[in-house]
Amino acid sequence: MKLEGKTTFVTGGRGGIGRAIVARFLNEGATVYSADLSAGGSLDRNDEDGSHFVRLDVTIEDECIAAMNRVQNEVGRLDVLVNAAGIEIEKTIEETTLDEWNRSFAVNVTGTFLTSTKIADSETLPYSPR
Ligand SMILES: NC(=O)c1ccc[n+]([C@@H]2O[C@H](COP(=O)([O-])OP(=O)(O)OC[C@H]3O[C@@H](n4cnc5c(N)ncnc54)[C@H](O)[C@@H]3O)[C@@H](O)[C@H]2O)c1
Numbered sequence: 001m002k003l004e005g006k007t008t009f010v011t012g013g014r015g016g017i018g019r020a021i022v023a024r025f026l027n028e029g030a031t032v033y034s035a036d037l038s039a040g041g042s043l044d045r046n047d048e049d050g051s052h053f054v055r056l057d058v059t060i061e062d063e064c065i066a067a068m069n070r071v072q073n074e075v076g077r078l079d080v081l082v083n084a085a086g087i088e089i090e091k092t093i094e095e096t097t098l099d100e101w102n103r104s105f106a107v108n109v110t111g112t113f114l115t116s117t118k119i120a121d122s123e124t125l126p127y128s129p130r
Contacts, residue, residue: 003030007075009067010034011058011115012085013051014041021082022051033071036085058085058111064118071119081120083112 008025012018013034019041025032026049034051035058054070056063071078087107089100 001029003028003080005029006079007031007071007077008033008080008082009054009071009078009115009119010051010082010084011056011111012036012041012083014039014043014053015084015086016042018082018084019043019049021084022049025080026050030080031075033067035067058083058115059106061114061118064114067115068119078120081115083115085111085115 003025006029008030010018010022010025010032013022013032014036018034018036022032022034032051033054034049035054035056037057038055039053052074054067056067058064085107087104089096089104091100
């Protein structure tokens, strides 16, 4: 139980990679917050896995701040943040629209910035990526 007593937060926690990380962290004894757009996430089902589900769009700053406040209020600390939320454009560059391109950057790049600064970055939390 390598993560006993640790609090972890996994974005994209109801997707393929994120759900696998959530399962491993739970097996290692962590308290796990699993954040995603919906409880089903990409897999379109809602497995009760023992994690705390957080409905979160990583591109929205206020939602990231609310998620941080929830972790602070419920546990008071965060030890591990995993940014597994992401989208892939399954098209060639010629077929990709500007809206799709911008959405990809919003989720994959800006979303990672927001969660890393708003969720993990707080004086009350022991870990900060800075
Ligand atoms: N699976 C692979 O082999 C692989 C390889 C290389 C890169 N990737 C990338 O890693 C990321 C995760 O891969 P995956 O296979 O788990 O994908 P996935 O689609 O199964 O899971 C991604 C999860 O992120 C969630 N998500 C999307 N936008 C979000 C947002 N704005 N806020 C919060 N959650 C959001 C989705 O609902 C989904 O549950 C993707 O960006 C993917 O392109 C995957």
